[in-house]
Structures are given as structure tokens and as C-alpha cells.
Amino acid sequence: MPVLELIKATVETIGSEKINFTDEDLTNRTLKAYKLKGSNFTRVKFCSATLEDTDLSEATLEWADFSDASLINCDFSNAKLFQANLSDAKVEDCNFKGAYMGKADLRGVKLMEVDLSNSKLHYADLRGADLEKTNMEGIDLRWSRYNDDTIWPHEKFDPSAAGALFYGRE
Template identity: 30%
Template sequence: MYQYTNQTFHTHNFDQANLQDGELNNCTFEKCTFRGTSMEEMTSTGCQFIDCDFTGALLNASLHKGSAFTNCKFMGTNLFVSKFEQCKMMGSDFSNAYMDGITLLGGDWSYTNLRHTNLSRQDLRGIKLTEADLFGCNLEKSDIRGADLSHVQMGQCKLKGADLRDAKLDGIDLKSLDLQGVKLDVAQAVLLARSFGAKVG
């Protein structure tokens, strides 16, 4: 097991390295590469990863608390049963990432690419997803209360049984969504009715 604290790495190559079961505390990684790196069961706390490449990395069962992964690449990354608590993920790309069993507790996931991700039965309360791409995501039976979904791409999302009460839905074409079994609050129901041309009030 290794531990890095208060260290800074710039354009460092960690490709194919064995970084399993370690701890990163308050470290900064800028434009570093972790392609194909073994990072299972590692923990990051208060770290910053800026423009880093995790393509094909193994991050399964990893835990991240208050860390930032901004404009990072997670293409084909294994994130099975990983956990992100109050992390900032703005602009990161999760194309073809394996995310079954992932836990997202709050945080800022704005401008991320999460297309076709299985987020069913997730606790997504209060999470910020502004302008994220959730095209084709499975959000069935997820608790999305109070989340910021402003201008999110939600085409072909599966929403049956989801709870959207108090979520911000600005800029979303509600008419295009299959809202069968979805819980809405009164204000959202009014928005939906108006989107179909109804005069409410």
C-alpha cells in the first residue's frame, strides 16, 4: 500500500502502473495519463485531477471524497462499485465506461458525457448535472429529488418510477420524455401541462 500527500504531478505518465489499494490525499495531477493503470480499491481525498486520461484504467471499488476530476477521460474505464462523494466531475467523458454498481453522492457532474449509463435505483438527490449528456440513460426508480438537470440531454432516457420532485428541469423538453410512473411536484406538473398547451391557473 502506498500513500501520497500534498504532492503535485504535471504531465506524468502512470500508464500500466500498479497503483492498487493506495491513498491520495490533497494531491494535484495535471495532464497526467493513467491509461490501463491498476487502481482498484484506491482512495482519493481532496485531490485534483485536471485534464487527465484514465482510458482503460481499473478503478473498480475505488473511493473518492471531495476530489475533482475536471475534463478527464474515462473511456472504457472500469468503475464497478466505485464511489464518488461530493466530487467535482465537470466536463469529464465516460464513454463506454463500466459503471454498474457505482455510487454518486452529490457533487457537480455538469457537462459530463454519461450517455447510455445505467443509473437505475441511484440516490442522486441534490446532484448537479447541468448540461450533462444523459442520452439513453437508465434512471428507473432513481431518487433525483432536488437535482439540477438544467438543459440536460435526456433523449431516450428510461425514467419509470423515478422521483423528480424539486429537480430543476429548465430547458428540458418534457413532452419528449416518457414520464409514465414518474413522480413530479406541482410546479413540474404545471410546466408539463403548459408544454402541451394547457392553460393552468
């Protein structure tokens, strides 16, 4: 049985809260309208995948790889994304409210109409990230890195005052 059918069938049978798909490879797959609240997707590869209208709230996505992925209208609220890789991803109309994204790699990510309010991005790499259309109310940026290519919600935003560190080297 293909892995996406397996995921859907398992969730329909036991619900999403106890699902464990650690180390799955979902590269180049499309997940549309999946209800995966509280699921465990540790170290899952979502490289170049498309996730649309998918609920991953409260999910464990530690070390998950979303590089070059398209995330559209997804709910990641209160999810654990420790050391997740979102480099070069396109993220649109997604909710990351209250998410823990410590040490996440967000280099080159493009965030459009994304809610990062009350999320924690400790030590996250924001070099080259486009955060222009992002709700950052209550965000914790302590020790996160940024550079001259990082685009903030508005030109008067001071990332250093929010705890982020300027990192000029590549």
C-alpha cells in the same frame, strides 16, 4: 520515492496498461496530465484530490473514492467505476462515455459539461446530484436512485421513464 513520482516513472518505463496501484492513498494529491489509460486503481483513495487533464480511459477504478475531489478535463471513457464514490465531487469537462458506474455513489456531485453518453449507472445513487449540464444520450439509469434534490438536464426529463427509481428517504 513519493507515490506520484513512482506512478510517473513506472508508466514511463512499462506503459499504463499493466499498472496496478490497488489500495494507494492519493488523498489531497494533484494529478495533472497523467496518462493512465487501462491502469488499475481499485480501492484507491482520491479524496479531496485534484485530477486535471488526466487520461483514465479504460481504467479499473472499482471502489475508488473520489469524494470531494475536483476532476477537470479528465477522460474516464469506458472505465470501470463499480461502487466508486464521487459524492460531493466537482466534475467539469470530463468524458465518462461508455463508463460502467454500477452502484456508484454520486450523491451531491456537481457535473458541469460532462459526457455520460452510453454509460451504465445501474443502481447508482443520484440523490442530490446536479446533472443539469450533462450529455446523457443513451445512458442506462436502470434501478438508480434519485430524489427531489436531483437536478436533471432539463425539466421535462422523466428519470422514471429512463429506469431510475424515486427514493424519498435519506
